[in-house]
Amino acid sequence: MAKIACVIVTYNRKQLLEEALNSVLIQAEAPEYVFVIDNASTDGTEKYINDKFNFDNRHWHYVRCSQNLGGSAGFAQGMRLALQTDCSWISISDDDALFEPGYFAALRKGIKQYPEQSVFSGSVLLPDGKHDMMHREVITNLATLTVRPVTDETYKHDFSYDIFSFVGILLSRQVIEAIGLPEQDYFIRFDDFEYAVRALKFGRFMNLSAAKVLHKTTYTRSAIAPWKEYYVMRNRIALLIKHRGNNHTVRWYCRRFLLRKLLAILLFSNRRRQARSLVNAYVKGYQDGWHARLGRQLAFLPS
Numbered sequence: 118m119a120k121i122a123c124v125i126v127t128y129n130r131k132q133l134l135e136e137a138l139n140s141v142l143i144q145a146e147a148p149e150y151v152f153v154i155d156n157a158s159t160d161g162t163e164k165y166i167n168d169k170f171n172f173d174n175r176h177w178h179y180v181r182c183s184q185n186l187g188g189s190a191g192f193a194q195g196m197r198l199a200l201q202t203d204c205s206w207i208s209i210s211d212d213d214a215l216f217e218p219g220y221f222a223a224l225r226k227g228i229k230q231y232p233e234q235s236v237f238s239g240s241v242l243l244p245d246g247k248h249d250m251m252h253r254e255v256i257t258n259l260a261t262l263t264v265r266p267v268t269d270e271t272y273k274h275d276f277s278y279d280i281f282s283f284v285g286i287l288l289s290r291q292v293i294e295a296i297g298l299p300e301q302d303y304f305i306r307f308d309d310f311e312y313a314v315r316a317l318k319f320g321r322f323m324n325l326s327a328a329k330v331l332h333k334t335t336y337t338r339s340a341i342a343p344w345k346e347y348y349v350m351r352n353r354i355a356l357l358i359k360h361r362g363n364n365h366t367v368r369w370y371c372r373r374f375l376l377r378k379l380l381a382i383l384l385f386s387n388r389r390r391q392a393r394s395l396v397n398a399y400v401k402g403y404q405d406g407w408h409a410r411l412g413r414q415l416a417f418l419p420s
Contacts, residue, residue, distance in 0.1 A: 121287070125151070125154070155181040189301055206228070206287050214284050221328075224325065227275075239324070252282040253266065254267065261357065262361065295319065353374065
């Protein structure tokens with residue numbers, strides 16, 4: 118049986134993390150290893166979780182970072198540690214991803230059924246039972262890496278696609294060793310998109326309809342936080358230049374992306390209320406992305 122290491126990154130959501138870990142424990146074919154990467158939580162996560170779970174440092178590991186370096190660095194840290202085990206596959210997710218019963222059994226079955234595949238995923242569901250469409254996408258424009266979600270109908274069967282999020286993803290050791298770890302300096306946003314572009318060199322990804330993960334998220338597209346929008350702008354531009362270069366098409370796309378974000382401030386009342394902060398975030402993000410000034414920015418951190 119293929120050995121799996123499960124990496125979960127958390128920050129200040131101890132109850133959600135507890136649910137996520139319990140969803141791993143109930144699996145009929147649970148992962149052989151679990152790595153929890155705590156991005157310096159301040160809500161008592163370390164004591165809360167260690168009181169409830171047996172982290173034996175052999176199969177279950179709890180790692181607390183000295184500061185919050187973001188999800189991108191957290192995933193990189195967890196994957197680096199997982200590669201030190203004898204696992205052949207690594208599962209990665211945030212603390213708000215709850216694995217449905219039979220999730221890992223379905224993944225193991227998929228590994229046997231599709232031996233040529235190096236990346237698998239499960240279908241991501243919202244608490245209301247609908248598919249969270251933003252996690253599995255296909256590329257519609259290679260020059261600008263423009264994407265669209267797969268259709269809801271597609272989820273009725275296994276399907277191939279081009280871009281994943283880090284919710285319910287299973288990667289082979291071989292592909293990770295070939296492409297390296299996620300971009301640690303992205304902090305948050307588009308680190309998964311950029312990683313998918315790299316992994317795509319080894320073939321499209323396979324989503325398994327029998328594997329399901331509940332995304333217990335509170336995020337909505339109408340909820341705009343200027344500090345997060347900075348990383349959206351910066352990292353989208355940085356990854357495009359990295360993978361497509363500085364050419365006319367890329368320059369046009371980046372300017373259009375900035376313009377669309379600025380125009381959206383005028384169109385939505387919740388954004389108009391934060392107009393000054395959003396304009397600053399978008400303009401600064403555009404400049405930093407263009408010049409590849411990455412990393413954790415003190416002016417754009419969660420309050």
